[in-house]
Amino acid sequence: MYGGLSIRRECMSKIRLPNGTILPDLSPDKGPDIDDTGSLLAAVVQSSDDAIVTKDLNGIITSWNVSAERIFGYTEEEAVGKPIMMIIPPELQAEEKEILRRLRAGQRIDHFETVRIAKNGQKVFVSLTVSPVKDSSGKIVAASKVARDVTRTKQIEEALRESEQTMRFCLDAAQVGTWHWDIKTGQVRWSESMARINGLQSGALSGSLEVFLQRIDEESRERVRQAIRQALEGDGKYHVEYPVTKFDGGTAWMEARGQVIFDSSHVPVSMMGVSRDISERKLAEEALREAHEQLEMRVKERTAELDRAQERLRTLSARLLRMQDDERRRLARELHDTAGQLLVALNLTLVPVEEALAKRDPELAKQVTAGLGLVDELSRDLRTMSHLLHPPLLDEAGLHSAVRWYVEGFAERSKIQVDLQLDPKVGRLPAEFETAIFRIVQECLTNIHRHSGSKSASISITRHGDEIKLEIIDRGKGMPTPISRGGVGIQGMRERVRQLGGELEIESGTGGTRVTARLVVDVVGHDRSTAAMDLAS
Numbered sequence: 001m002y003g004g005l006s007i008r009r010e011c012m013s014k015i016r017l018p019n020g021t022i023l024p025d026l027s028p029d030k031g032p033d034i035d036d037t038g039s040l041l042a043a044v045v046q047s048s049d050d051a052i053v054t055k056d057l058n059g060i061i062t063s064w065n066v067s068a069e070r071i072f073g074y075t076e077e078e079a080v081g082k083p084i085m086m087i088i089p090p091e092l093q094a095e096e097k098e099i100l101r102r103l104r105a106g107q108r109i110d111h112f113e114t115v116r117i118a119k120n121g122q123k124v125f126v127s128l129t130v131s132p133v134k135d136s137s138g139k140i141v142a143a144s145k146v147a148r149d150v151t152r153t154k155q156i157e158e159a160l161r162e163s164e165q166t167m168r169f170c171l172d173a174a175q176v177g178t179w180h181w182d183i184k185t186g187q188v189r190w191s192e193s194m195a196r197i198n199g200l201q202s203g204a205l206s207g208s209l210e211v212f213l214q215r216i217d218e219e220s221r222e223r224v225r226q227a228i229r230q231a232l233e234g235d236g237k238y239h240v241e242y243p244v245t246k247f248d249g250g251t252a253w254m255e256a257r258g259q260v261i262f263d264s265s266h267v268p269v270s271m272m273g274v275s276r277d278i279s280e281r282k283l284a285e286e287a288l289r290e291a292h293e294q295l296e297m298r299v300k301e302r303t304a305e306l307d308r309a310q311e312r313l314r315t316l317s318a319r320l321l322r323m324q325d326d327e328r329r330r331l332a333r334e335l336h337d338t339a340g341q342l343l344v345a346l347n348l349t350l351v352p353v354e355e356a357l358a359k360r361d362p363e364l365a366k367q368v369t370a371g372l373g374l375v376d377e378l379s380r381d382l383r384t385m386s387h388l389l390h391p392p393l394l395d396e397a398g399l400h401s402a403v404r405w406y407v408e409g410f411a412e413r414s415k416i417q418v419d420l421q422l423d424p425k426v427g428r429l430p431a432e433f434e435t436a437i438f439r440i441v442q443e444c445l446t447n448i449h450r451h452s453g454s455k456s457a458s459i460s461i462t463r464h465g466d467e468i469k470l471e472i473i474d475r476g477k478g479m480p481t482p483i484s485r486g487g488v489g490i491q492g493m494r495e496r497v498r499q500l501g502g503e504l505e506i507e508s509g510t511g512g513t514r515v516t517a518r519l520v521v522d523v524v525g526h527d528r529s530t531a532a533m534d535l536a537s
Helices: 033-047 066-072 090-104 151-173 192-197 209-213 218-233 279-360 362-389 392-396 399-414 431-452 488-499 530-536
Strands: 051-056 061-064 112-117 123-134 140-149 176-182 188-190 237-245 251-262 268-277 417-422 456-464 467-474 503-509 512-520
Touching (some): 051 066, 066 140, 090 112, 090 123, 090 140, 151 192, 188 192, 192 268, 218 251, 251 279, 399 431, 399 456, 431 467, 488 503, 488 512
Parallel strands (some): 417 456
Antiparallel strands (some): 112 123, 237 251, 467 512, 503 512
16 A cells, blocks of 8 residues: 555556556565655555546456545545446446456547446546556556546536526527627627528528628618717617518518627727517507507697687687677667667657646646656666667777776776776777777676675776787685686687787686786777877767
8 A cells, every 4th residue: 555545466567657657666576666656656646636546457446546535435445346336327337348348458448428426326427537557568457547527517517508598598589699799800600599580591690790781771781880880989888770681581670789898908809799689669669650640640630620610619709799799789779779769759748748737737747757757767777778788989989988988887886996097008999909808898897896896996908019908906805716717708708809819817816806918909990089089088
């Protein structure tokens, strides 16, 4: 036994190692050198990380180093003298018999990988080298086996193989392929799935990047080149979408993402990335775009229909307002010309009767006098009603006189103090503007009297250039309903202002209500003399 390595005496004389070197004769009759040489041999064998085992031609173990103990679990005492079959799986024992047969025949045994069984029953994957051991005469007397434990390597390879299969499945399922571009050589390595994803025959993708780019149409090709240049000159990020022509003539859309690999000097050396088929997404986007366009078209059509309907409604509303004003004007004229004249005639008829009865029947004359008083009162009320329907001053003297007359009468009837500010620069306006402003004043004062509870109000009509501003303020309780809706009166005011291209704003709160109308008068028709207006007032 040398350093834990047991070698049978019959194998000790001039052993030839696998590399052809013949060790010195280690037989006992060679003197004291045997210990030193044996120690050296034992040290070499014991220091190896590989299991080194020798066996005779009958398969009996004759030496067993420390690494063999570690790998297979048997101690030297347990292994030496035992058949080598104890570490060979039953299904591989024929393999060992064949090795022994070939060794006896002097045939070479090539390096191979196989499986052995450890003491605990676990399989050990080994890389095995079998070499014949010859004596000094060249006769094969034993076999040397060097077994390297590759179990961990096999496990890693198996895990890697499973990982690659999983990755390949995931890439195939996701319609994704991988590629690697060597910038120096210009060559591109493609994954197996890239050809299929691009709709090409197997093996169609090979060669340089330029060969691949030729499969892309010219417009998209330049876009891909630009994306590559930006990645190489920028942060290395690469992203582009492009169409490719498939083998069957159809078109597929691809999305490529990649990363440039730089060396230590920040010089690009390669680019790697993935490509995936986004044809379904593109089809969905196209369908969505078409649906959006159709929806936009329908919305435009419906909007146009609504605009036409609103225009018809505005036209109808304008006609109704004109008809309303015309009807008020007609009723005012009828009351003045017909009913008013009848009351005048009645008055003229009753006056002589009153005078005649004053001498004959004073009591009856008092009744006639009372009747004449009623006729006068009715005549005044009729005249007031006629003027409220359509004040003649609006046509004859203009807006200033009509508004002043109406405000004074309103204050007297309602006992509400009204502060009226009339800008002389307003002058005469087109009839439709004067009518609209008068009707807004009339509607607002009526609402103040009926709903606000305010004891005072203010009205201001001013002009700045072509803009006429009407502002009416009260200090009442505010409007109880949402301003955006309002009643019929507010809607009428809004429509009058809208018909003239102006704006109406209503602000209301617990401190009162403010109504502001702005009208732009481009051309003031019939510039009536302000002097005549002053005379009328």
